[in-house]
Amino acid sequence: MGCTLRQSDLPKGRDIRVNGVPIPRAAISAEAQHHPARTPIEAWNQAAQALIVRELLLQEARRLGVCAEPASDAQGRRETDEEALIRALLEREIATPEPDEATCRRYYEQNPRRFRSPDIYEAAHILFAARKDDAQAYARAKAAAEQCLAVLRQQPGRFAELAQVHSACPSAAQGGNLGQITKGQTTPEFERALVALAPGEMTQAPVATRYGFHLIRLDRRHEGRQLPYELVAHRIADYLREAVRRRALAQYVARLAGSARIEGIELPSAADLRVN
Numbered sequence: 001m002g003c004t005l006r007q008s009d010l011p012k013g014r015d016i017r018v019n020g021v022p023i024p025r026a027a028i029s030a031e032a033q034h035h036p037a038r039t040p041i042e043a044w045n046q047a048a049q050a051l052i053v054r055e056l057l058l059q060e061a062r063r064l065g066v067c068a069e070p071a072s073d074a075q076g077r078r079e080t081d082e083e084a085l086i087r088a089l090l091e092r093e094i095a096t097p098e099p100d101e102a103t104c105r106r107y108y109e110q111n112p113r114r115f116r117s118p119d120i121y122e123a124a125h126i127l128f129a130a131r132k133d134d135a136q137a138y139a140r141a142k143a144a145a146e147q148c149l150a151v152l153r154q155q156p157g158r159f160a161e162l163a164q165v166h167s168a169c170p171s172a173a174q175g176g177n178l179g180q181i182t183k184g185q186t187t188p189e190f191e192r193a194l195v196a197l198a199p200g201e202m203t204q205a206p207v208a209t210r211y212g213f214h215l216i217r218l219d220r221r222h223e224g225r226q227l228p229y230e231l232v233a234h235r236i237a238d239y240l241r242e243a244v245r246r247r248a249l250a251q252y253v254a255r256l257a258g259s260a261r262i263e264g265i266e267l268p269s270a271a272d273l274r275v276n
Contacts, residue, residue, distance in 0.1 A: 016048055016264035018055040027051060048265055056256045058082055061089040094248050099240040107236050108229050115232050118183055120222040121194055124159060124176035129168035129212040138212075145206035145213040152202060152215065159202070159217055168212065176217075190214060 016023045031047035032040070068088035070079035079087065108115060126148060130141030148162055160175025171178050183191060187209040197203065197218035206213035257267070 016052070017262070018052055019059060019261050021055060021059070023048070023051050023055060045265070049267065052257075052262060052265070052267075053253055054082075054086070056253065056260055057086045057089055059260075060256055061085045064089070064092075066092065090249070090252075094245065094252055096241060096245045096248060099237050099244070103240060104233055104236045105229060107240060108232065112226060115227045115229075117224040117227060119195075119224045120180050120182055121218060122180055122220040122222075123178050123194055124163065124217045124219065125169065125171070125178060125190075126159070126163045126167040126176050126215040127169040127212055128166065128206070128214075131212075132210075141212050142206060142208075145215060149203075149206060149215055156202065159215075180222075187211070190216065194218060 015025065016028070028044060028047045028051060031051055032043040035043045035046040035050070037043035037046060062085075066085060066089050068084040070081060070084040071087075072078045126145075128141040128145040128148075130138040132138055144166070148166055151162065152159060160177075163172050163176030166172075167176055169176070181194075183195070186194065189207055189209045193203050193207045193214075193216055197216070199218055199220050202217040203215060207216055
């Protein structure tokens with residue numbers, strides 16, 4: 001979600017111009033909606049840079065006499081005339097070489113951790129639901145979790161029974177069994193506690209998340225395995241192709257910006273301009 005801009009948020013100063021062509025402040029404010037940022041002024045600056053890049057590319061396309069017919073995608077969405085012009089310019093001016101087999105294999109060998117199947121965890125939990133903004137309910141949930149944990153330390157075999165009685169998660173019907181889960185499928189706090197357990201272990205204290213307090217038991221861990229090169233070769237080629245394209249685009253835009261007259265905004269450097 002972009003930042004909502006008020007007039008008082010906008011930077012003061014001259015109007016922005018690219019080789020004498022003005023970029024209206026209203027257009028920058030409208031573009032800022034598409035640039036999520038921590039502050040309105042940061043969103044505005046990102047939007048201004050995006051429109052500067054767009055204007056640089058349009059000016060270069062017209063200078064070179066580039067022509068293009070707007071294209072449509074599979075969903076029927078049609079380019080604007082300016083989008084078509086920029087696309088045709090970049091297709092003409094930016095060469096993206098295909099990564100060869102040796103380059104792809106070298107990347108695979110140098111980055112083995114990127115090409116592993118994820119670890120799979122079989123786990124169960126008991127959830128004592130509560131929200132932090134309800135202090136009394138939160139305290140009651142924590143106390144109930146600690147009481148249940150005390151019972152489980154003495155009688156760990158009662159985990160499924162107590163989950164059915166106490167857990168506020170739908171998994172209570174299966175004795176708290178969550179089945180197989182991988183990283184990213186739970187909250188960060190739950191995941192940190194889970195991956196720290198050895199198979200058969202249970203958390204030594206209730207784990208707080210935005211849902212309340214959890215007692216977590218890890219039943220099994222299935223280690224991920226290295227994926228064969230042949231299975232990921234196309235993914236590597238796509239990644240390397242896109243990386244080369246982005247570098248080439250950045251260099252091309254930096255060259256255009258370096259020879260342009262840009263007024264009304266202080267850019268960190270020409271190389272910081274980006275093509276979206």
